[in-house]
Amino acid sequence: MNTHEPIIDFSKIKATCTTCNLHELCLPRGLSVEDLNKLDYVIKGSRPIQKNKHIFRSNDSFHSFFAVRSGSVKAYTLNESGEEQIIGFYFPGEILGFDAIEEHKHTCSAVALETTTVCSIPYTKLNEISAQVPELQDQILRLISREITKENKLLLTINKRSAEERIATFLVSLSSRFQKLGYSAKEFNLPMSRQDIGNYLGLTIETVSRLFTKFQKNGLIKIDKKSISIQDLSTLRTICEGFSDKSNNSVA
Amino acid sequence: MNTHEPIIDFSKIKATCTTCNLHELCLPRGLSVEDLNKLDYVIKGSRPIQKNKHIFRSNDSFHSFFAVRSGSVKAYTLNESGEEQIIGFYFPGEILGFDAIEEHKHTCSAVALETTTVCSIPYTKLNEISAQVPELQDQILRLISREITKENKLLLTINKRSAEERIATFLVSLSSRFQKLGYSAKEFNLPMSRQDIGNYLGLTIETVSRLFTKFQKNGLIKIDKKSISIQDLSTLRTICEGFSDKSNNSVA
DNA sequence: CGCTTCTTTGATTCAACTCAATGGATGTGG
DNA sequence: CCACATCCATTGAGTTGAATCAAAGAAGCG
Numbered sequence: 001m002n003t004h005e006p007i008i009d010f011s012k013i014k015a016t017c018t019t020c021n022l023h024e025l026c027l028p029r030g031l032s033v034e035d036l037n038k039l040d041y042v043i044k045g046s047r048p049i050q051k052n053k054h055i056f057r058s059n060d061s062f063h064s065f066f067a068v069r070s071g072s073v074k075a076y077t078l079n080e081s082g083e084e085q086i087i088g089f090y091f092p093g094e095i096l097g098f099d100a101i102e103e104h105k106h107t108c109s110a111v112a113l114e115t116t117t118v119c120s121i122p123y124t125k126l127n128e129i130s131a132q133v134p135e136l137q138d139q140i141l142r143l144i145s146r147e148i149t150k151e152n153k154l155l156l157t158i159n160k161r162s163a164e165e166r167i168a169t170f171l172v173s174l175s176s177r178f179q180k181l182g183y184s185a186k187e188f189n190l191p192m193s194r195q196d197i198g199n200y201l202g203l204t205i206e207t208v209s210r211l212f213t214k215f216q217k218n219g220l221i222k223i224d225k226k227s228i229s230i231q232d233l234s235t236l237r238t239i240c241e242g243f244s245d246k247s248n249n250s251v252a
Numbered sequence: 253m254n255t256h257e258p259i260i261d262f263s264k265i266k267a268t269c270t271t272c273n274l275h276e277l278c279l280p281r282g283l284s285v286e287d288l289n290k291l292d293y294v295i296k297g298s299r300p301i302q303k304n305k306h307i308f309r310s311n312d313s314f315h316s317f318f319a320v321r322s323g324s325v326k327a328y329t330l331n332e333s334g335e336e337q338i339i340g341f342y343f344p345g346e347i348l349g350f351d352a353i354e355e356h357k358h359t360c361s362a363v364a365l366e367t368t369t370v371c372s373i374p375y376t377k378l379n380e381i382s383a384q385v386p387e388l389q390d391q392i393l394r395l396i397s398r399e400i401t402k403e404n405k406l407l408l409t410i411n412k413r414s415a416e417e418r419i420a421t422f423l424v425s426l427s428s429r430f431q432k433l434g435y436s437a438k439e440f441n442l443p444m445s446r447q448d449i450g451n452y453l454g455l456t457i458e459t460v461s462r463l464f465t466k467f468q469k470n471g472l473i474k475i476d477k478k479s480i481s482i483q484d485l486s487t488l489r490t491i492c493e494g495f496s497d498k499s500n501n502s503v504a
Numbered sequence: 505c506g507c508t509t510c511t512t513t514g515a516t517t518c519a520a521c522t523c524a525a526t527g528g529a530t531g532t533g534g
Numbered sequence: 535c536c537a538c539a540t541c542c543a544t545t546g547a548g549t550t551g552a553a554t555c556a557a558a559g560a561a562g563c564g
Contacts, residue, residue, distance in 0.1 A: 079493075080494075087408055101397035107401075131389065137379065143354075144393065146353075146354040151404065152404055152407065156337070156339055156407055158411060159411050160337075162520090163520065195543095203520080205543075207520060208543095210545080212543095213544075225529085241333070242331075242333070446511065461513080462513080477511090
C-alpha cells in the first residue's frame with residue numbers, strides 16, 4: 001500500500017465507521033485536524049475474506065486489531081483434546097484481537113462465517129499515535145477495557161443460567177447488536193450453525209434445536225433455517241432475567 | 253535525595269512486590285533511575301480493611317486500581333433481582349478495578365473476606381507517568397489486558413464443565429495462585445464460604461459440599477472447615493481437563 | 505448459653521444430556 | 535439432471551447429574 005496516501009476517506013465510509021466500536025478513535029471528537037490526519041494513516045481496509053477462511057490463527061504473531069466491516073466472524077480456541085471452544089461471534093463494528101495484547105501473539109483463531117471484510121488497525125501505529133496524541137491514550141485504554149469486559153459479562157452470567165435463559169440471552173444480544181448496527185432488531189440471519197451456538201453457550205445441538213422449536217411454538221420467534229424473526233422481544237428479555245429462580249444467592 | 257518522601261521503600265517491600273501482578277510497573281527492568289523515581293510516587297499503601305468491609309462499591313467513582321497486599325477480597329455485582337453474582341476472588345499480588353476503566357466508575361463491589369491490606373495505584377497518575385515514560389505504555393496495556401483476559405479464561409471454560417470439573421478447576425487455580433505467591437501449593441485456606449464458592453462456580457452449596465466430601469473420600473484432598481490440603485494435585489488436574497475418571501466412584 | 509448462620513447428608517425431582525433415527529439441504533460426479 | 539454422499543437440523547426415548555426439598559449437626563456470636 002502507499003503509506004502517504006490516506007487509505008480511508010471518512011466522508012465515504014462514515015456510515016460504516018460511526019457504528020464501529022472504535023469510532024471514537026477513527027472519528028474522534030475534540031481532536032485537532034492535525035491529530036486526525038495522524039490517525040488517518042493508522043487504519044487500513046482489506047480485501048474480502050471468503051467463508052471458512054481464517055483472519056488469524058492461534059499463535060500467529062500479533063500486528064493489528066481487526067474491525068469487522070461486513071459479514072461475521074467466529075473466534076475459537078482448541079482445548080487439550082483438540083475440541084473447538086467458541087469464545088465469541090463478531091459482527092460489523094466489533095473488534096477482534098484483544099486477546100493478543102499481552103503476549104503480542106494471538107491466543108485464539110478467527111474464521112469468517114460468511115464472506116467478510118475487515119479493517120486492520122496496526123497495534124504499533126496505535127501506540128505511536130497515542131504517544132503523539134495524549135488525549136487518545138485514555139480513550140484507547142477505555143475502549144480496550146470495554147471490549148474485553150463486555151465479553152466477560154455475557155460469559156459470567158451465562159454460566160449460571162438454564163438452557164432457555166442462555167438461548168434467550170443469545171438472541172437478545174444479537175438483536176441489540178444488529179439494532180446498534182442500524183439493521184433490524186427483529187429480523188436477522190444466524191450466520192453460525194446450531195452446533196456453533198451450542199458450543200458457544202455450553203449446550204448440545206439438540207437442546208438448541210429444541211428450544212428454537214419451543215420458542216417458535218410459544219410465539220416468541222419465527223425461525224426458518226438460518227433466518228430468524230423475533231416476535232416477542234419483551235418476553236424474551238423476561239426469560240433472560242431468569243423468571244425461574246433457582247439461585248443459590250442470599251447475601252444482599 | 254528527594255524533598256518529598258517516597259511512599260514506598262522498595263528495599264522493604266520487595267518480597268511483597270515481586271509477587272505482585274503489577275511488579276513489572278513497580279519494579280520495572282530497563283528503566284532509568286529517573287523514571288523509577290517518577291513511578292515511586294504513584295503507588296500508595298493503605299490501612300487494613302476489616303472483614304466484610306468494602307474497598308469500593310458499584311457506582312463509586314474510579315480513582316485507583318487496588319493491589320491486594322495481604323488478605324483476600326471478593327468482587328460481586330447485584331443482578332436485576334438483587335442477588336449477588338460473585339465475579340472473582342483476589343489474593344495478594346492481584347489487582348482490582350479494571351472493570352472501572354471504561355466508565356471511570358466501578359461496576360462491581362469489592363469486599364474483604366478477612367482483614368486485608370491493599371495498595372492503591374491512582375489511575376490518573378499512571379496515565380501521567382506513562383505519558384512521561386513511553387516504555388510503560390505498552391507494558392500497562394499488556395498488564396491490563398492480561399488481568400482482564402485471565403478472568404475470562406476461567407469463566408469461559410467453566411461454563412461447559414461438570415460440577416466436578418468446576419470444583420477441581422477452582423482448587424487447582426487457587427493452588428497455583430498461592431504457589432506463585434510463594435505460599436504452599438498444597439495447604440491453604442479457603443477464605444470464602446461454600447455459598448460463595450457455589451455462587452462463583454454456578455453450583456449450589458450442597459453440590460459444593462458433596463464434591464468436597466467426595467474428593468476427600470477419593471484421597472484427592474483433605475478438607476476441614478476452611479483449611480484444605482491438596483493430596484493428589486495431578487489427579488485434580490486430570491479432572492480439570494475433562495478426562496474425568498469414572499472409576500473413582502468405587503474408591504472407599 | 506441460646507440464637508443464628510453455615511455446612512453436611514439424604515431423598516426426590518427435573519432439566520439437559522446421550523443415543524438413535526429421520527428428514528432436508530448442499531454438493532459432486534456421472 | 536439425477537443419483538448418491540455428506541452434512542446439518544429436527545424429533546423422540548431413555549438416562550443421569552445437579553437442583554430442590556428437608557433435616558440435622560457444627561460453628562460463630564452476642
